[in-house]
Amino acid sequence: MSTQQAEPESQEAPKDPEMQGAESPAAETQEGDGAVDQTSTDASELDGETVHIKVFRYDPEVEGKQEPRFDDFHVPFEKGMTVLDAVMYARDEYDSSLTFRHSCRQAVCGSDAFFVNGKQRLGCKTQIADLEAPVRIEPLPHQEVVKDLVVDMDHFYDQMHTVEPYFQDEDTPAVDDLEEQRQSPENREKIKMSSRCIWCGACMSSCNIAAGDNEYLGPAAINKAYKFAMDDRESEEIKEHRLRILEQEHGVWRCQTQFSCTEVCPKDIPLTEHIQELKREAVKKNLKFW
């Protein structure tokens, strides 16, 4: 099909996929259904008109949806479309019960981390055009699924709070004579990457050590601790205190350098590198024989 035809068709497109979208939630995709899906998708995917997404569905409150399954949606493709755009379209046009988190739509809030085609990614940052169809969209692994693409993040937040993720300094002057607390450009550069974390939880979900050890702080929390431990404005005592939290049994030593966190982090934070550096800090701190 030519590109000229693509436009009028894409306006009609909702009708056709609506049927498919509406059908699939009712029953698991049946033989015939699947066959129709496949042919229509194959042809149109080549033209770049609709994109076939398979979305994980689960709802404990609706009978018949308690058994997890995948629903197929055929979403009209637009240039620059992201995974989040696609699921939003599917929700708005085909099935309003499709549930997922999102907010900023610009990789800042960290709420729409999904498991897309076998990898943890931010929905709003991932271009559909970069993915192989059909695009499989699932909730983050290693976290319990509350509904559809929504996972329970409580444990992740708990771990993040364990490392006391706030600036601490006993020397902070009283409010009246509060002055600027300066940081050297070099120090800023050192913690720059670690400060980019948006608490999306993708790293934690990709880490199979964290999956096997519920007490492991996890890459995000350790990175958060790194940000403060390496900040020159905090005192030596506070740094020691931070290292004490980190060098516990379920702290930095649990990391087995699988690099999966570093690979999935949407903010390109060198997580493994930070964890290794903290390991070295912990060793240095304990190796003072003189």
Place this chain on the structure above:
Amino acid sequence: MSQSYNRGLIEDFGRWKEFSAGMWAWIFHKFTGWVLIGYLFTHIAVLSTSIGGAQGETTMVDGEAVNVYTATLQGLESLFLIRLLEIGLLAVAVFHILNGLRLLMVDLGIGLDSQDKSFYASLVLTGAITVASVPTFLTGVSI
């Protein structure tokens, strides 16, 4: 919240195709480590016959009295299966050493960006060394 869904371990392992280089390196390192520990025990068992050998214990091979230690070693070495296992043992040990060096680099913060490449390099080197060792291991084997 009334209920939630836990996808469980089985599904995790079912995702092996999605594992990345660092993950495979980890799995292989653990596996080769356990194999080496297992080997150490069999190695000790074989070595222990040298005590008997030193005390002059003998065993009958083809109607001749032979030192037990020598007989044990010769008996094992003549088996094709043992030769194959030795090649496997070499492969396991070489990979474990190379990946161990790779991990040492990672620990020191060196070459973190090419951690996947160093894993592939370890694999290729292991393969090459193993293949090169085959003629040596298989000479003079009966059967």
